[in-house]
Amino acid sequence: MDERHFVVIGNGPGGSQAALTLRRESPESRITVISKERGGFYPPHRIPELISGVISEEDLFVFSPGSFKERNIKLRSGQEVVDLDLRNQQVILEHKEKIPFDGLIIAVGGKPRIPEYLAVFSDLLMTLKTLQNAKDWVAKLSSAQKVLIVGGDLTSLAFSKILLSMQKQVYFLLSEEAFWPIRCTPALFEEVSLALARKGIHVLTPSQIRSLSVLPDKSIELRTDHDTVCADIIGAFFGLVPDIRFTARSGLKIDRGILVDEYLFTGFQGVYAAGDCAQIYHPQIQDYWVSIGHDNAVALGRIAAMNLLGSRVMANVSKESIFEVQDIKVNTSWWTEF
Amino acid sequence: MGGKDLTIEICGMSGDGTIAAGQLLNAALVNAGYSLLAFDSYPAEIRGFGRCVTHSRVGSGKMIALKNKAHVLISLDDQESVSRIPFLDTDAVVLFDNKPMAFLAENQSIAAHVEPEAKLIGVPFGDLSAGATGSRQGRNLVALGAFAGLFGVLPEFFNKAIEKKFSSKGKPVVDSNLACFQVGYQHVLEFYKEDISGDLGEASVHENKDSFLISGNEAIAMGALDANVHFYFGYPITPATPVMEILAEKLPKRGGKVMQMEDEIASIGAVIGSFFAGKRAMTATSGPGFALMTELIAHATVTETPAVIVNAQRGGPGTGLPTKTEQSDLQVAVYGGPGDSARIVWAPTDVQECYEFTLRSFQIAEKYQTPVILLTDFFLHNRVESLEKLSSAAEMISDGNLYPAEEKINAYKRYEITETGISPRALPGSEGFIFSATGLEHTEKGRPDYSSAIHMQMSEKRHRKIRGALSDLPPPVEYAPKGQLDLGIIAWGSTFGAALEAVTQEQEQGKRIGALKITSIFPFHEEVISAFMTKCREVLIPELNFEGQLANLIGHLHGKKVKRLNQVTGTPLTPWDIGEAIHSILKVLD
Numbered sequence: 001m002d003e004r005h006f007v008v009i010g011n012g013p014g015g016s017q018a019a020l021t022l023r024r025e026s027p028e029s030r031i032t033v034i035s036k037e038r039g040g041f042y043p044p045h046r047i048p049e050l051i052s053g054v055i056s057e058e059d060l061f062v063f064s065p066g067s068f069k070e071r072n073i074k075l076r077s078g079q080e081v082v083d084l085d086l087r088n089q090q091v092i093l094e095h096k097e098k099i100p101f102d103g104l105i106i107a108v109g110g111k112p113r114i115p116e117y118l119a120v121f122s123d124l125l126m127t128l129k130t131l132q133n134a135k136d137w138v139a140k141l142s143s144a145q146k147v148l149i150v151g152g153d154l155t156s157l158a159f160s161k162i163l164l165s166m167q168k169q170v171y172f173l174l175s176e177e178a179f180w181p182i183r184c185t186p187a188l189f190e191e192v193s194l195a196l197a198r199k200g201i202h203v204l205t206p207s208q209i210r211s212l213s214v215l216p217d218k219s220i221e222l223r224t225d226h227d228t229v230c231a232d233i234i235g236a237f238f239g240l241v242p243d244i245r246f247t248a249r250s251g252l253k254i255d256r257g258i259l260v261d262e263y264l265f266t267g268f269q270g271v272y273a274a275g276d277c278a279q280i281y282h283p284q285i286q287d288y289w290v291s292i293g294h295d296n297a298v299a300l301g302r303i304a305a306m307n308l309l310g311s312r313v314m315a316n317v318s319k320e321s322i323f324e325v326q327d328i329k330v331n332t333s334w335w336t337e338f
Numbered sequence: 339m340g341g342k343d344l345t346i347e348i349c350g351m352s353g354d355g356t357i358a359a360g361q362l363l364n365a366a367l368v369n370a371g372y373s374l375l376a377f378d379s380y381p382a383e384i385r386g387f388g389r390c391v392t393h394s395r396v397g398s399g400k401m402i403a404l405k406n407k408a409h410v411l412i413s414l415d416d417q418e419s420v421s422r423i424p425f426l427d428t429d430a431v432v433l434f435d436n437k438p439m440a441f442l443a444e445n446q447s448i449a450a451h452v453e454p455e456a457k458l459i460g461v462p463f464g465d466l467s468a469g470a471t472g473s474r475q476g477r478n479l480v481a482l483g484a485f486a487g488l489f490g491v492l493p494e495f496f497n498k499a500i501e502k503k504f505s506s507k508g509k510p511v512v513d514s515n516l517a518c519f520q521v522g523y524q525h526v527l528e529f530y531k532e533d534i535s536g537d538l539g540e541a542s543v544h545e546n547k548d549s550f551l552i553s554g555n556e557a558i559a560m561g562a563l564d565a566n567v568h569f570y571f572g573y574p575i576t577p578a579t580p581v582m583e584i585l586a587e588k589l590p591k592r593g594g595k596v597m598q599m600e601d602e603i604a605s606i607g608a609v610i611g612s613f614f615a616g617k618r619a620m621t622a623t624s625g626p627g628f629a630l631m632t633e634l635i636a637h638a639t640v641t642e643t644p645a646v647i648v649n650a651q652r653g654g655p656g657t658g659l660p661t662k663t664e665q666s667d668l669q670v671a672v673y674g675g676p677g678d679s680a681r682i683v684w685a686p687t688d689v690q691e692c693y694e695f696t697l698r699s700f701q702i703a704e705k706y707q708t709p710v711i712l713l714t715d716f717f718l719h720n721r722v723e724s725l726e727k728l729s730s731a732a733e734m735i736s737d738g739n740l741y742p743a744e745e746k747i748n749a750y751k752r753y754e755i756t757e758t759g760i761s762p763r764a765l766p767g768s769e770g771f772i773f774s775a776t777g778l779e780h781t782e783k784g785r786p787d788y789s790s791a792i793h794m795q796m797s798e799k800r801h802r803k804i805r806g807a808l809s810d811l812p813p814p815v816e817y818a819p820k821g822q823l824d825l826g827i828i829a830w831g832s833t834f835g836a837a838l839e840a841v842t843q844e845q846e847q848g849k850r851i852g853a854l855k856i857t858s859i860f861p862f863h864e865e866v867i868s869a870f871m872t873k874c875r876e877v878l879i880p881e882l883n884f885e886g887q888l889a890n891l892i893g894h895l896h897g898k899k900v901k902r903l904n905q906v907t908g909t910p911l912t913p914w915d916i917g918e919a920i921h922s923i924l925k926v927l928d
Contacts, residue, residue: 076450093449095437096438097444097445099444
């Protein structure tokens with residue numbers, strides 16, 4: 001009888017994969033998944049399809065809460081971790097409940113990144129990461145005609161197509177940060193601009209956003225150094241940043257994510273990190289890299305679980321597939337999607 | 339049932355203000371124009387420990403039963419509230435205090451136990467109360483504020499309820515309660531924007547604007563007052579005590595008196611004495627007290643003296659489950675006591691009938707010169723319903739006595755044999771109408787006589803009189819489509835509402851099924867019941883007792899064994915419970 005208690009923080013692709021692997025490899029252990037978001041597991045990259053109505057909310061979920069129950073995995077849904085007491089091996093929840101663990105996998109993924117210069121306007125910007133975000137989009141789109149996409153990441157490309165299919169006028173404001181974390185070379189910039197324009201998207205290429213303001217008719221006016229655009233909705237798509245504020249007092253080493261070795265080990269006994277929130281050491285390049293994308297997260301979740309149970313599986317990516325952008329070394333499964 | 343239909347539970351420990359919060363919630367929702375049925379359950383102990391739960395079902399249509407699952411749980415004590423989780427809808431909303439005073443070990447929070455589909459709404463009840471008033475005591479009001487915010491109930495409806503409840507304690511108390519409510523309300527608006535459902539919002543306000551809240555206890559007391567009762571004699575016992583408390587406040591203002599007696603025997607003795615003297619009186623008790631009264635009830639039967647007795651059933655046997663509901667006193671109500679002491683027993687099914695039956699019990703007791711037992715139960719007494727009005731017609735409360743004709747003066751026979759069995763009744767002191775009354779068997783003049791002929795004659799007379807009372811007792815009410823039925827449900831007392839809702843749901847699915855409401859327990863309308871049973875392939879009698887006491891009483895009228903659903907969990911039957919039984923019976927029939 002394995003009486004160990006494994007806790008997984010996060011119920012995205014990495015977290016759910018970690019939990020499923022733990023269950024498969026350690027059938028008798030106790031497993032708890034803690035998720036800030038309510039409900040089961042859904043692949044976030046399919047959210048745009050939900051907005052367009054191609055799939056229903058029911059179709060979106062890969063694992064319902066009931067699926068976790070069937071696998072004897074306790075899902076604490078809608079519950080937020082606010083602190084870690086790694087010395088005493090405890091996770092502390094917002095409602096002051098302490099959850100002891102024998103093994104911990106942190107796979108909380110990322111949250112929408114808003115560049116500093118836009119932070120002041122964040123109330124006017126919509127993001128698209130969670131199911132709730134999707135619901136908000138659906139509600140707003142019902143009465144919106146013009147949508148302005150600022151920033152741009154790969155989600156925004158798929159989403160723009162969907163907006164067009166919904167007969168919306170789409171404006172795309174490409175900036176230097178577009179397609180973060182992919183390097184946006186002038187050639188790529190040009191290519192993307194043309195591709196978007198061919199699809200009927202109005203492409204703007206300013207060098208600076210000057211102001212954002214709400215007009216009396218509730219539309220939002222955006223002024224740049226080149227243009228003035230009015231839209232009913234402005235969506236900000238600047239990629240994700242690790243959602244790891246709760247680790248601040250834990251003693252974990254943090255840079256752009258939780259620093260882990262090539263086995264995803266944090267240095268604290270029984271504590272691993274996986275997916276978008278981890279920054280992983282690469283022995284060959286002797287530096288840390290971050291991983292982005294659904295497929296990478298799934299692979300890392302599996303590796304973290306295996307290693308927590310005693311394996312020595314390396315998060316092995318060829319150094320050629322890692323590139324550098326804005327001083328961060330990145331490997332992304334989005335390349336293929338792109 | 340179409341339209342909105344929401345069940346809300348508040349659970350806490352004694353002293354958490356759970357019941358008070360439930361009362362405010364109910365009052366506010368009725369202020370908002372909703373129909374409501376609510377019920378509290380609390381521990382048998384006086385105070386200090388034990389679980390308190392309030393259940394409120396609210397919606398647009400008339401609420402006639404509680405549901406088996408709640409849509410909202412407000413936890414004022416997580417350790418206690420965990421017990422309510424099996425009774426929650428899968429996607430229920432759970433409001434809880436997410437900033438307890440101290441850290442909790444794993445599983446000590448309700449968050450550890452709710453299903454992952456549930457919507458957890460953490461609100462720092464204690465902290466917000468302390469911030470608003472300097473005391474954490476207002477946690478329950480903060481919780482109500484959060485509920486109002488989430489479900490879109492306008493604060494004015496709660497404010498009105500709070501002011502009404504606390505106004506007698508002074509403005510500071512009213513203000514601090516209002517402040518606690520407000521901080522809870524604002525907290526949700528600020529932090530749970532995405533979760534605000536507005537399910538109880540403005541759109542449906544004032545659907546039932548003239549309604550008011552009334553409990554079964556209040557309805558019984560109001561019925562007695564409107565029937566011009568002169569005396570109430572009683573001894574405290576759960577769940578009947580509130581009848582005495584209400585009358586203690588109101589009856590003296592109408593010239594009557596309330597006396598707490600030394601026990602239940604004294605109480606029924608005083609009631610009989612009062613009626614004997616010509617003044618309306620009543621007592622209310624529960625099973626253990628009723629057991630003590632049975633000898634004197636038989637005494638009233640043989641002396642043909644009116645009496646009105648409320649038996650508020652609770653879990654038995656004996657002291658049993660003092661604060662839980664049950665329907666297990668039917669047999670003792672009908673048969674309890676020495677000898678063949680036939681009496682009238684009727685059982686209201688809702689709060690409106692609690693009022694009407696109490697009101698009419700005095701007249702019927704007077705007319706038939708016999709004890710009338712109003713057989714209620716804990717669920718009926720303690721539940722509150724929103725009603726539109728209570729009205730009493732003069733003919734329902736007028737003197738029921740049949741006085742002797744003047745020509746009988748000096749030849750008066752107190753126990754005269756008549757066709758109806760009813761002997762004209764003179765009151766003591768009526769000049770020229772001298773009689774004796776005795777608990778011994780007696781002649782028409784009231785003289786003791788143990789001869790077999792007299793005992794046969796008088797027994798037959800008393801039972802003929804009781805059978806004749808059927809004409810004054812409400813016949814069973816049928817809720818069924820025309821023609822043959824696959825299944826008929828016969829229900830009584832507080833269980834009837836659940837039975838009717840279950841039957842209605844099945845009828846809407848096209849099932850050949852009907853319900854029969856029986857309120858006259860003894861005597862009962864044999865022909866009507868028999869006719870209903872005849873057209874049913876199967877008959878089901880759901881009851882909150884183990885033995886199937888109504889089924890034992892009337893089951894023989896069916897050509898074959900009736901089906902029984904007997905529950906003694908201390909909680910009311912729900913439409914779901916009865917629906918399950920219906921499904922299993924219909925499955926076999928199919």
